[in-house]
Amino acid sequence: MADVESPMAGLLAVEDLTVAFGRGSSAAAALRDVSFALRRGETLALVGESGSGKSLTALSIMGLLPTEGQVSAGRVLLGGDDLLRKSRDDMIRTRGSRVSMVFQEPMTSLNPVLTIGRQLTEGLQFHRKVSRAAADARALDLLRLVGMTNPEARLKQYPHQLSGGMRQRVMIAMALACEPDLIIADEPTTALDVSIQAQIIDLLLDIKERLGTSILLITHDLGVVAEMADRIAVLYAGRVVEIADCLQLFDAPRHPYTEGLLAAVPRLDLLVADGADRIRLAELPGSVPSPGERLSGCPFAPRCSLAIERCSAEMPPMRTVAEGHTAACWVRAAA
């Protein structure tokens, strides 16, 4: 295995990932040539509107695409192994053990008829072949790690006895159970109250700090991104359009779509007064093309105010615009 132990070595590399739905001529590409890399101990945020392919990217990495979806090209390298080439059984051994996932809906993502203890320990017992007692002890440690009060009692409780925030802590504890190298957090705070969101963000930051776990954070919430991410990859209509360090991206976005996305964030200091008493947010005109639409050029061209003729004819490649900053735009990232 090409596992390198240096802290900032590459952990995950997604290369030219293309996912299509449907078969033959009716197949629609939902992801096209998606590429990004995640280093050990790093948090990379995948950002985009709903339908941009964020969750599909996550499910492709996990090998949990819905049956209608198919990876038609690309590689997903985790510590050197291509997950897309793994057998079903190998993939089962990888999931939950080397990569695990935290889902958006803590209310429905836990099994209502199994105790918290059972759901925390079953992965451990299967992947690590530990005894019931050892798994229980580990479950207690995990609950303490994610800041649950009264962990002994929690083990015997059922999900309906816990609040949304506590359930999300349990989900995170479950994801950490086998000490995976990578946690994919798919909108981990979206379904929670604002005050609980902050607690969960703090918890994820704390875990990353203490355990050095890499996090692939999937969100449309740029506030969460600003608090958690080291780097950001912006997805638009199934393509990566810009990747940069967090600060760099917020300060100097290069892709017109990223600019539009940042401008649409409600910020008290930047709200545009429109008329006497109405306040409007800047918005992007038009809507995201559907996966079925075949665009030969940049998918953002129809909505882009800077678009030139070349944009709708040819997809721009990702070009380096500054150190650690790449973007795909004929106008703003020209050679």
Add this chain to the structure above:
Amino acid sequence: MTRFILRRLFTALVTLIISSFLVCMLIHLIPGDPVAMMMAQNSAPSPEQLAAMRHMLGLDLPLWQQYFHYMGRLLTGDLGRSIFGSEPVLTLLMERLPNTFALAFAGLAIAVGFGMPLGFFAAYHRGSWADSALMVFAVAGVSLPNFWLGLMLVLLFSMTLGWLPVAGEDWRSMVLPAMTLGVTYMAIIARMTRSAMIEVLGEDFIRTARAKGLPEGIVLFRHALRPAMISVVTIIGVVFGYLMGGAVVVENVFSWNGLGRLAIQAISYRDYPLIQGFILLFATIIVVMSVLLDVAYAWLDPRISVQ
């Protein structure tokens, strides 16, 4: 959990009291003079005979008194005497009860024992040819009237193949009636299990279980089966009610010496005390069964059993 069971037992008791009232009043719902109709078989009873019969049945008392009399006797286990044969109704019913129970539970065992695995299989292989074939079979099973199905089974297994007896008292003669009862309700249970499983398999927590890297067997049997069972158990309660009703028909088709045959005889002879006893016994059986199933339901679903 204890509170849930107590509450459930209380509602069961209320249901039984209401049924006993309806059963007691049943005799007054019959058009015409029930006593005259009951005695019509003995050539033209005299007014004295009619009055004596009315008095014996307590029908000359005010309605509320009739009910209290009925309840009073009921509590001592006295359901009255059959008009024909004049044996105690309770004795007659208890003689036949084991036969009907054996038939009903064999039918239920076939329905659940085959219906649930078939529905489970169909749900997991949803959209496959096996799924479609099973569902066609299920629709057929629900649509075939059980007296017809019973006759066809007799024709095939008894008359043509000669494998099983047409009627009788031993276990071999129970196979056909139990199958007849079972197949119909197996179809219902298979369909319910299939749709419950399909719903559960689409739940977020199943995706979570897969994301944990659990093998498919654990995902299905530990994570999906129990939540799916919860809705199936509810249906088993309903099915059991139908099954008891179906048993009446099937017993008559196969001359199975159970309550159903007794009931048909009682009805054709207008033996009202026996009919009343039969209805009350059936109501009690169904109420008791539904309490048991609710307890099973609560046991399966921690959202009910854990306060």
